[in-house]
Amino acid sequence: MSTSHRLILSLAGILLGGSALAVQPPQPPAPPAPPAAPSKQISISMDSGDGYALVDGQKDRVTMSGSDVDNQQIKQLKQSIKGQFLWFRDQGKSYVMQDSTLLARIDEAWKPSQQLGQQMSVLGRQMGAHGKAMGDLGSKMGDRGQAQARAGTRESEQLRALGRQQQELGRKLGEASRRQATATTDAARRTAERDVERLQQQIEDAQDEMEEANDRIAAIHESEAQQAEVISRQMEQRSKPMEALGKQMSELGRQQEKAAKAADKATRQAIAQSLSEGKAKLVR
Numbered sequence: 001m002s003t004s005h006r007l008i009l010s011l012a013g014i015l016l017g018g019s020a021l022a023v024q025p026p027q028p029p030a031p032p033a034p035p036a037a038p039s040k041q042i043s044i045s046m047d048s049g050d051g052y053a054l055v056d057g058q059k060d061r062v063t064m065s066g067s068d069v070d071n072q073q074i075k076q077l078k079q080s081i082k083g084q085f086l087w088f089r090d091q092g093k094s095y096v097m098q099d100s101t102l103l104a105r106i107d108e109a110w111k112p113s114q115q116l117g118q119q120m121s122v123l124g125r126q127m128g129a130h131g132k133a134m135g136d137l138g139s140k141m142g143d144r145g146q147a148q149a150r151a152g153t154r155e156s157e158q159l160r161a162l163g164r165q166q167q168e169l170g171r172k173l174g175e176a177s178r179r180q181a182t183a184t185t186d187a188a189r190r191t192a193e194r195d196v197e198r199l200q201q202q203i204e205d206a207q208d209e210m211e212e213a214n215d216r217i218a219a220i221h222e223s224e225a226q227q228a229e230v231i232s233r234q235m236e237q238r239s240k241p242m243e244a245l246g247k248q249m250s251e252l253g254r255q256q257e258k259a260a261k262a263a264d265k266a267t268r269q270a271i272a273q274s275l276s277e278g279k280a281k282l283v284r
Contacts, residue, residue, distance in 0.1 A: 052088035088271050094283040097274040109266035116256040130242045137235050155217045162210045173199040
C-alpha cells in the first residue's frame with residue numbers, strides 16, 4: 001500500500017458506519033472543466049546576480065529574476081513604454097533595453113522553461129482532481145465510521161441491559177430453587193416449581209436475545225468490513241496515478257530548473273551585450 005494511501009486511511013478512521021446505503025441511479029458524468037487560461041505572469045526567482053524583469057505589456061506577462069527587482073519602477077515604466085522591454089539592474093543602477101533582436105533572443109531562451117511550467121500546471125490540476133476524490137473517499141469513511149460507532153453503542157447498551165436482566169433472573173431462580181427444596185407442603189412445592197420453570201424460560205429468552213444482538217453486531221462488522229475494502233481499493237486506485245503524476249512533476253521540476261538556469265545565463269549575456277553596445281538606457 002502506498003504512503004499516501006496509508007496516511008489517508010489513518011486520518012479517515014478504521015471503522016465504518018452501520019447504515020446501509022440506498023441504491024441510487026447512476027448520475028450522468030460531469031462536464032469536463034474548461035481549460036484554465038494561460039498564466040498572465042511567470043515569475044522565476046534566482047538567488048544570484050542582479051535582478052531583471054522581461055516585461056511584455058501587450059500580453060501582461062513578466063518574467064523576473066533576482067531579489068532586487070524594483071516592482072514600483074517597473075510599473076511606472078510599463079505605463080510609459082509600449083510593447084516589450086527588459087528592465088535590469090547593474091552595479092546598483094537601473095537600465096531599460098528595448099532592442100528587438102536581444103529581446104527576441106531572451107524570449108526564445110525562456111520558452112522551454114515556460115512550456116515546462118505549463119505542463120506542470122496541467123499535471124497539478126490532475127493531481128488536484130485525484131486529491132479531491134481521495135479526500136471525498138476519506139470523508140465518506142469518516143462519516144460511516146461515526147455511524148457504525150453509534151450503531152455499536154446501541155447494540156452494546158442492549159447487551160449490557162440483557163446482562164443485568166440475566167443477573168437478576170439468576171438471583172430470582174436461586175431463590176425459587178431454594179423455596180422448592182425447602183417446601184413443606186405440596187402446594188408450596190408446586191408454586192416454587194412453576195416459578196423455577198418460568199424463570200428458566202425467561203433466562204433462555206434473554207440468552208436468545210443476547211445471541212441475536214451478537215449476531216447483529218457481527219453482521220454490522222462484516223458488512224462494513226466489505227464496504228471498507230471497497231473504499232480502500234478505490235483510494236488505492238486513486239493513489240497510484242497521484243504517485244505517477246508526482247514523479248512526472250519531480251522530473252519536470254528538474255528539467256525546468258535546468259532550463260531556467262540556461263535562460264538566466266542567456267539573459268545575462270544579452271544584458272552584457274546591451275551595455276557594451278550602448279543599447280541599454282539608464283533609468284533616471
